[in-house]
Amino acid sequence: MKPQINGERLLKRLRDLGEIGALPGGGVCRLALSDDDRAGRDQLVHWMEELGLTVSIDAIGNIWGLREGAECGAPVMIGSHIDTVATGGLYDGALGVMAGLEVVAALNDARARTARPLAVAAFTNEEGARFAPDMMGSGVHQGALDLSEMLAVQGIDGATFGEELARIGYAGEIQPKTLTPAAFLELHIEQGPVLERDGVRIGAVTGVQGISWTEFKISGQSNHAGTTPMDLRRDAGFVAARIAVEARAIATDFGPPQVATVGSVTFEPGLVNVVPERAVITVDLRNTDDERLKEAEARLNAAAQTFAEDEGCKITARSLARFAPVAFDEAIVAKVETAAMARQLSVRRMPSGAGHDAQMFAPNCPTAMIFVPSAGGLSHNIAEHTEPEELIAGAEILLDVSLDLLGEAQ
């Protein structure tokens, strides 16, 4: 008997998990290491044990359940997260973990013995909504982030990460960097509008775009809006405005996949009739190609310097975050495409616009992701939605690719 996804069982687990931390108007709030996160973890561990998995918890609170294979080497790992932002949806992260459990259930139903072991994992604090940075659990697991530094992180509510982790009972003993999977797979909602808009059902994710955040601080001179001649102004606000326009021009000139966003601008003193003395502006640049991203950064920085000089202002630039683009494993991306075509599901290769746990694994083991459509492209929103048949289709592709990677026991 070939293992089969039981769609109803997958949907029920998603619903049951979605009741933990459910918000009155729909959606869910399970901020990392909150009481609701603990309740979600307890439920997950219960399900893993029910499915016969051996549960492990590491020192950053990552949870994984292992199903043995005929061989005792590194497992194929299916992972994502069950923490959410404060106004999260039911499927961001949860789908990847619940579909992982469903793959195990399908293998169990079919009494399938695989060559490799299979692990299903939920990584701590992927969202970074309460404790920065995001992708913390997977980052520590794969050695990109330092465990003791992360345990000392203060949350937006003043709580300390390590204390909260111990409080909810998920400070495990396994040290990070001890497990490199044979391969890593993550099924996730797209969190963008492309698949729905183009009527494509499966995204074969080729990688995660690089991210560069820069904060510019500009100082000029505040002065009277009526009496100061235009040629004598040192207007920090005007410099910030030119930077914002330049960011858009860079995205337009470079073309897709380059994007540029000015998400925050503040002026001081911020009054209607005063030339701003100080301005702080942030620019978020993203591209799948690191060379192009570096070109975009260089053009933005050079332009910002020129704009400040033109206006007689001082400017400083500070990098707030930078992640190089990540490329997923070509062979597994091709397997995702092949699996979708075999099931007559339309499929497209695409980069991920958002960060995901999978990117922490990509440098260390063959990794890929599967996307399913997000209604209206909405995510990090209580109205986040993916149709049941799309959730099930994604799980079926996850099963097919997992079986391929796990191999049959001899």
Ligand SMILES: [Zn+2]
């Ligand atoms: Zn997510």
